[in-house]
Amino acid sequence: MALSVETLDQLQGEPAWLRERREAAFATFEKLPSPSKTDEEWRRTDVRGFDPAKYSRLEHLDGHKLVLPSALPKGVILKPLRQAAKEHPELVEPRLFSLVHADRDRFAALHAAFFTGGTFLYVPDGVVIDQPVIGQHFSHEGGTSVLPHTLIVAGKNSKFDYLDEYIAERDDESGYRSGSTEIFLGDGAQVGYVGVQKWGRNVWHFADQLAELQKDSSLKLFNVTLGGKFSKTRVEASLAGEGSNAELKAIYFASGDQFFDFHTLQDHRVGNTRSDLLFKGALQDVARTVYAGLIKIEKHAARSDAYQANRNLVLSDKAKATSIPMLEIDNNDVRCTHGATVGPVDPEHMFYLRSRGIPEPTAKRMLIQGFFGDVLDRIPFEHARKLVEAELESRLG
Amino acid sequence: MASVPKIEVGSDYKEKYGFFVPEDYIFKAKRGLNEEIVKEISWMKGEPEWMTKFRLRSLEIFRKKPMPNWGADLSVIDFENIFYYLKASDKQSKTWEELPPDIKATYDRLGVPEAERKFLAGVSAQYESEVVYHSLQENLSKQGVIFLDTDSALREHPELFKEYFGTVIPPADNKFSALNSAVWSGGSFIYVPKGVRVEVPLQAYFRINAENMGQFERTLIICDEGSFVHYIEGCTAPIYTTDSLHSAVVEIIVKKGARCRYTTIQNWSTNVFNLVTKRAMAYADATMEWVDGNLGSQITMKYPSVYLMEPGAKGDVLSVAFAGKGQHQDAGGKMIHVAPNTTSTITSKSISKGGGRTSYRGHIKIYPGANNCKSFVKCDALLLDDDSRSDTYPYNDVDAENVTLGHEATVSKVSDEQLFYLMSRGIARAEAETMIVNGFIEPFTKELPLEYAVELNRLIQLEMEGSVG
Numbered sequence: 001m002a003l004s005v006e007t008l009d010q011l012q013g014e015p016a017w018l019r020e021r022r023e024a025a026f027a028t029f030e031k032l033p034s035p036s037k038t039d040e041e042w043r044r045t046d047v048r049g050f051d052p053a054k055y056s057r058l059e060h061l062d063g064h065k066l067v068l069p070s071a072l073p074k075g076v077i078l079k080p081l082r083q084a085a086k087e088h089p090e091l092v093e094p095r096l097f098s099l100v101h102a103d104r105d106r107f108a109a110l111h112a113a114f115f116t117g118g119t120f121l122y123v124p125d126g127v128v129i130d131q132p133v134i135g136q137h138f139s140h141e142g143g144t145s146v147l148p149h150t151l152i153v154a155g156k157n158s159k160f161d162y163l164d165e166y167i168a169e170r171d172d173e174s175g176y177r178s179g180s181t182e183i184f185l186g187d188g189a190q191v192g193y194v195g196v197q198k199w200g201r202n203v204w205h206f207a208d209q210l211a212e213l214q215k216d217s218s219l220k221l222f223n224v225t226l227g228g229k230f231s232k233t234r235v236e237a238s239l240a241g242e243g244s245n246a247e248l249k250a251i252y253f254a255s256g257d258q259f260f261d262f263h264t265l266q267d268h269r270v271g272n273t274r275s276d277l278l279f280k281g282a283l284q285d286v287a288r289t290v291y292a293g294l295i296k297i298e299k300h301a302a303r304s305d306a307y308q309a310n311r312n313l314v315l316s317d318k319a320k321a322t323s324i325p326m327l328e329i330d331n332n333d334v335r336c337t338h339g340a341t342v343g344p345v346d347p348e349h350m351f352y353l354r355s356r357g358i359p360e361p362t363a364k365r366m367l368i369q370g371f372f373g374d375v376l377d378r379i380p381f382e383h384a385r386k387l388v389e390a391e392l393e394s395r396l397g
Numbered sequence: 398m399a400s401v402p403k404i405e406v407g408s409d410y411k412e413k414y415g416f417f418v419p420e421d422y423i424f425k426a427k428r429g430l431n432e433e434i435v436k437e438i439s440w441m442k443g444e445p446e447w448m449t450k451f452r453l454r455s456l457e458i459f460r461k462k463p464m465p466n467w468g469a470d471l472s473v474i475d476f477e478n479i480f481y482y483l484k485a486s487d488k489q490s491k492t493w494e495e496l497p498p499d500i501k502a503t504y505d506r507l508g509v510p511e512a513e514r515k516f517l518a519g520v521s522a523q524y525e526s527e528v529v530y531h532s533l534q535e536n537l538s539k540q541g542v543i544f545l546d547t548d549s550a551l552r553e554h555p556e557l558f559k560e561y562f563g564t565v566i567p568p569a570d571n572k573f574s575a576l577n578s579a580v581w582s583g584g585s586f587i588y589v590p591k592g593v594r595v596e597v598p599l600q601a602y603f604r605i606n607a608e609n610m611g612q613f614e615r616t617l618i619i620c621d622e623g624s625f626v627h628y629i630e631g632c633t634a635p636i637y638t639t640d641s642l643h644s645a646v647v648e649i650i651v652k653k654g655a656r657c658r659y660t661t662i663q664n665w666s667t668n669v670f671n672l673v674t675k676r677a678m679a680y681a682d683a684t685m686e687w688v689d690g691n692l693g694s695q696i697t698m699k700y701p702s703v704y705l706m707e708p709g710a711k712g713d714v715l716s717v718a719f720a721g722k723g724q725h726q727d728a729g730g731k732m733i734h735v736a737p738n739t740t741s742t743i744t745s746k747s748i749s750k751g752g753g754r755t756s757y758r759g760h761i762k763i764y765p766g767a768n769n770c771k772s773f774v775k776c777d778a779l780l781l782d783d784d785s786r787s788d789t790y791p792y793n794d795v796d797a798e799n800v801t802l803g804h805e806a807t808v809s810k811v812s813d814e815q816l817f818y819l820m821s822r823g824i825a826r827a828e829a830e831t832m833i834v835n836g837f838i839e840p841f842t843k844e845l846p847l848e849y850a851v852e853l854n855r856l857i858q859l860e861m862e863g864s865v866g
Contacts, residue, residue, distance in 0.1 A: 040467065044794075302783065317768060317798025325804065327789035332780030332810040340804040342795040 003056045007114065010058045011082070017093055018085050025102040025112035032106045044290045044322055045232060045261045047107075050204045052145070055176040058116050059144035065136040066119065073129060077122040081149055084120035091122055096151055099182045099210040099238070107206040107232070111147055111178045118149035121162060125155035125186065132161040132192075132381050139166075139199065142173035146199075150181040154189035154217070161192035161381040166199055168227060173200035177228065181209045185217035187241065192220045192380030196388060199227035201256065208234045213273075215241030220380040223250035224388050225260055226395065236265040239273035239304075248277040249378050251388070253395055254287035254319070264293035266308065268301040268334075277308045280375050282368055283319035292324040295338065299330045308338035313345065313371050315364075365396050429477045432456065435579055438482045442548055442582075445555065455568035455578030462572040468727045468758065469696040474670060479642055481580040481613070537595065542626075543588040544599055547615050550586030557588060561619055565648035565676050565704075574674040577613045577646040584614035584645070589624040589655075598627040598660070598846055616647040620655035620683075627658040629849065641669045643694075649677035649685065653707070656684040662849060664693035664856065667724055675701040682709035688844050691718045691726050692856055700758060702731030705739035705770075712741040717841040720753030720785070721860055729759040729790075734767040737797070745776040746838050749785035750860075756788040757806070767797045776806035779837050781830070831861040 008022055035042035072078060077088060085092045102112035119135040139146040150164055166179045177199045185191055191211075199205055205228035211219050225231055237246035246266065254260050266275040281289055291310045312321040323340040345367045353363035372392060379385040435456050439449040464471055537544065543554060551558050568578035589595060620626055643665060651657045657677065665671055671694040677685040687701035703712030714730030732741035747755035757776045778787040789806045811833050819829035835842070835854055842850045 038466075299783075312795070314795065314798070314800065318765075320794070320796045322795070323793040323802075323804070325789075325791060325806075327778075327787070327806060327808060329778070329780065329787045329808045332783045332785060334808065334810075336806075336808040338789070338804075338806050340791070340793055340802075342793060342800060342802040344799045344801075 003052050003110075003114070007056050007058065011114075011116070013086070014082060015086050015089060017089065018082075018096075021097065022113045025097075025109050026114075028103050029106055029109035029113055032103070032109060034106060041263065041292070045259075047230070050176075050230070052110055052176055055143060055145040057144045058114060059139060059141065059146050065138070066134070070131070073127050075124040075127060076129065077120065078133060079120050081115075081118040081120045081151055084151075088120070088122070091153060092120060092151065095153065095182065095184060097182075099184075099212055100180050100208045104208075107178075108208060111149070111180055111206065111208075114145060115147045115149040115178070115180070116145070117147075118151070119164075120151050122153045123155055123158040123160055125157060127155065127158045127160075129160035132163055132383050134163045134165065134383070136165045136167060137179065138169060139173060139175065139177065140169050142170065142175050142200070142202075145176040147176070147178045148180075150179075152181070152183045152191070152193070154183070154185045154191050156186040157188040158186070159190040161384075162194070163381075163384050163387075164193075164195045165387070166195075166197045166227070168198060168200035168203075171200050172202055174202035175200070175204070177203045177205045179205070179207045181207075183211040183219065183221075185211065185213045185219055185244070187215040187217060189214075189217040191218070192222075194222045194224070194379060194381070194384040194388075196224040196384070196391070197227050197231065197233075198391065201227060201229055201258070203228050203230075205231040205233075207232070208236075210234070210236045210238070211246065212238045212240055213244035213246055216243035217241065218245045218247075220247045220378075221249070222379050222384070223248075224391070225250065225252040225262075226391065228260075229257065230259050232261040232263075234263045234265075236267065237275060238267045238269060239275060239301075240269050242270050242272045245274045246276070247378070248275065249375055250279040250281075251372055251375055251392075252279070252281035252289065253392065254281065254289050255284045255395070256287065257285070258287045259289070260287075261290045262292070264291075264308075266293075266295045266306055268295070268297045268304040268306060270298075271300060271302040271304060271331075273301065274305045275307070278311075278375055278378075279309070280311045280313075280372060281321070282313040282315060282371065283321055284315040286316070286318040288320040288322075290322045290324075291340075292326070293338075294326045294328060295336055297329045297331050297334050297336065302331050302333040304331070304334045304336075306334070306336045310340045311371075312342040313368065314342060315345070315368075368396060428480055430456070430479070430481055430580070434481055438580060438582065441482070444551065447559065448551065451563065451568070452579050452581075455575050458568050459572060459575035459579055462569075462575055464572060465698075468698050468756070469725045471670070471672070471696070474642060482582055540593045540595075541590040542593060542595055543586065545586045547584040547586045547617060548582070550617070554586075554588070557619070558586070558617070561617060561648070561650055563648075565650060565678050566646050566674050571674060573644045573672045574646050577615060577644050577674070581613045581615035581646065583612075584616040585618075585628070585630075586616070587618040587626060587628060589620050589626045591621045592623045593621075594625040595627070598629045600629045612643045612645070614645045616645065618647075618649040618657060618659070620649070620651045620657045622652045623654040624652075625656045627660065629660045629846070630662075641666075643669050643671045643673070645673045645675075647673070647675040651677060651679045651683040651685050653681045653683060656686075658686040658688065659701075660688040660845060660849070662690045662692070662845075662853060663697065663699075666693060667695050667721070669694045671697040671699065673697075673699045675699065676704065677702070677712075678704045678706050679710035679712060681707035683707075684711045684713070686713040687715070687730065688841070689714065689716045689728065689730075690841060690853065691716070691728050692860070694726075695723060696725045696727070698727045700729045700731050700760070702733065702760075703741065704733045705736055705741065707736045708738040710736065710739045712739075714743045714745075715841055715844055716743070716745045716757075717838050718745075718747040718755045719857070719860060720747070720749045720755045722751040722753060724753045725756070726754070727756040727758055729757045731760040732762070732772055734761075734763040734770045734772065734797075734800075737766065737768045737770065739767065740771045742772070743774040744840060745774075746779075746841060747776070747787060748779045748781065748834060748837065749787050750781035752784040754786040754788070756790060758790045760792040760794070761802060761804075762794045763797045763800050763802070765796045767800070769799045770797065771801045772803070774804040776804075777837070778806070778808040779834065780808065780810050781834075827861065831858055834861060
């Protein structure tokens with residue numbers, strides 16, 4: 001059975017506006033052409049093998065596990081997204097898919113049409129949650145579509161941390177996965193967001209993690225990409241209010257024949273804004289990664305400060321890393337710096353460790369840990385940091 | 398009114414440089430491009446049949462290729478409204494005295510004779526589409542160095558020419574290399590034999606001086622094993638009323654252990670579209686250096702590249718771009734590492750002012766098996782006011798083991814601290830800014846021969862003066 005409007009019937013009990021939106025997104029999906037090699041964004045990213053029709057069974061409609069702090073402060077709404085769409089349409093309807101546009105490409109449209117589960121988190125003005133909120137999204141079987149979507153609304157001067165964990169029960173599962181996030185930060189809000197993608201090694205994964213920052217708000221976003229045979233992730237921060245500050249960090253570890261693609265955007269729409277991006281990845285075996293990031297400083301965004309770096313550690317001669325850090329600067333009163341490196345383990349570091357009697361495999365592991373070390377320290381909260389460290393540890397073997 | 402405001406490009410050119418010489422042509426082809434015109438160009442030049450066929454094949458490719466959909470906006474180019482071949486004088490001048498007086502007058506203002514007095518070994522100064530003035534120092538010919546305009550080289554050294562022509566940049570490489578291959582005319586041909594070092598830089602001045610005239614010069618440089626040559630091209634052009642197209646192709650072959658340096662100062666008038674393909678092949682232990690300065694033109698798209706074909710090859714690009722009002726400099730460099738143990742560096746400096754736009758566009762590609770390569774790219778951009786724009790588009794593809802690749806870029810304005818320091822010492826603001834800009838591009842200027850460094854500093858000064866008021 002192919003994906004069709006009938007597929008949507010698997011998603012019962014939704015308000016009419018949401019059903020209409022899904023149908024519109026599906027129409028967009030059918031209308032949009034497949035990306036071709038001449039589209040700059042897809043030149044190095046081959047999606048010809050992806051046939052969504054194979055995965056028409058939507059798994060796990062609301063079946064994710066929310067790990068709540070012992071007591072949620074008053075006024076906080078934390079619910080499965082589809083339930084929230086029904087119960088709080090005034091909060092959900094105007095925001096859902098307003099950052100992640102369904103018409104951006106076929107895959108965004110597909111996600112908007114068939115998103116299955118996910119979380120809605122609303123934190124009212126001035127509310128502080130002192131323990132992290134955790135959403136765990138599981139996939140239990142292969143051959144299905146699991147498409148969670150997270151919508152986070154941070155009220156003025158609110159403060160909290162959120163963790164999305166995408167977990168496969170079987171590491172060798174195949175299927176279609178996504179995990180998109182929209183984060184709205186009100187004036188002065190401080191949000192820590194960590195997304196850890198551990199889907200199975202044979203899935204197709206598409207995700208958009210997008211945030212909009214109002215005046216004096218601060219976002220610390222951390223992406224961890226480990227799963228999928230194909231993973232395309234867009235991380236974008238739109239700095240819409242003066243004094244806002246976005247920290248976008250990521251680590252990725254690609255092995256076997258995995259292919260990871262990252263597109264990032266630091267969009268400085270107004271002045272006095274700051275963004276700091278660091279994407280670090282290690283590649284081994286025949287893995288391939290593509291990083292393409294853009295800092296955009298718009299005309300009136302004076303006194304903006306933007307930084308962008310992509311560092312790749314290439315551990316095998318068959319692995320392939322592409323790095324494209326781009327700048328578009330339309331204002332002169334700014335400070336913008338970017339950098340990219342692709343390289344092996346530093347032979348001098350290796351020599352130092354070996355000369356102290358440390359065997360090569362151990363030394364290599366220590367150097368990889370060291371490579372990730374500085375960025376792991378930037379994970380905004382303890383729980384997520386431990387989780388990611390343990391995950392890396394197990395993958396380094 | 399909805400009409401596009403007319404941009405006053407280089408309206409003060411006449412006063413600044415004072416060269417505008419009335420047109421006087423012996424042969425003037427019709428506008429537009431078709432088989433007949435291409436055949437006519439080939440016939441006029443008395444070319445061998447293989448070249449006529451090559452041109453016609455290239456024309457086919459040119460027609461099939463789509464316009465690039467990236468980089469600068471090229472949609473305003475009207476290929477049907479261009480003269481593809483012009484000949485200013487039907488005979489080649491051997492000495493300076495024999496040159497037509499109006500051409501000499503133009504060169505006088507450009508400072509060619511002065512440069513010649515000092516050190517010129519051979520000048521190949523291109524007025525219109527063909528080289529008209531040519532002098533080659535005697536000891537160069539004794540060394541076996543060939544320095545000719547490309548048309549003469551095709552006549553006088555057909556075997557050598559055929560062996561290398563079109564091998565580095567085939568017509569099908571891109572739309573504009575196909576166009577050049579179809580209608581090329583003029584340019585320089587240099588052959589440096591094994592082990593010969595050409596101690597003085599070889600120079601050619603290019604000029605274009607007819608309305609809507611395209612210049613499609615074709616340069617081919619062959620450095621045989623262990624040789625060295627430094628070639629300098631400088632361009633200036635007077636003002637026209639409508640757009641003009643310049644689309645050159647430069648092919649360079651640097652054989653084992655040889656070194657070639659190619660220096661350009663491009664200062665076309667600001668209505669010229671400058672779409673140039675430049676590429677070099679560097680073999681074992683060879684060194685190729687591009688020193689590329691782009692000051693003029695309305696749009697420049699130029700990415701000098703080096704294919705590092707054998708171990709030990711080294712590539713270097715040093716690029717400076719200056720974009721003033723209405724200008725877009727889309728420049729950069731490409732390094733293609735085909736063999737292991739090769740190294741490359743790209744240094745780019747760009748300055749935008751008065752609404753100008755500079756883009757750095759670069760590509761580092763390391764092919765599978767090209768292990769132990771090193772590549773480093775550094776781009777600095779200076780924005781002189783908040784109307785201007787700067788972009789950086791570096792593409793880095795690494796496909797091999799043990800490769801070290803680094804890219805760094807910064808974008809900034811003239812620092813307030815530096816300005817304050819200079820102004821507190823009694824230096825006027827405009828002068829202080831000029832000093833800072835000259836300091837910013839110093840790594841580039843210091844690579845130029847003295848005459849060019851002086852000329853460049855003067856040009857920057859002139860450009861900067863325009864910004865006051």
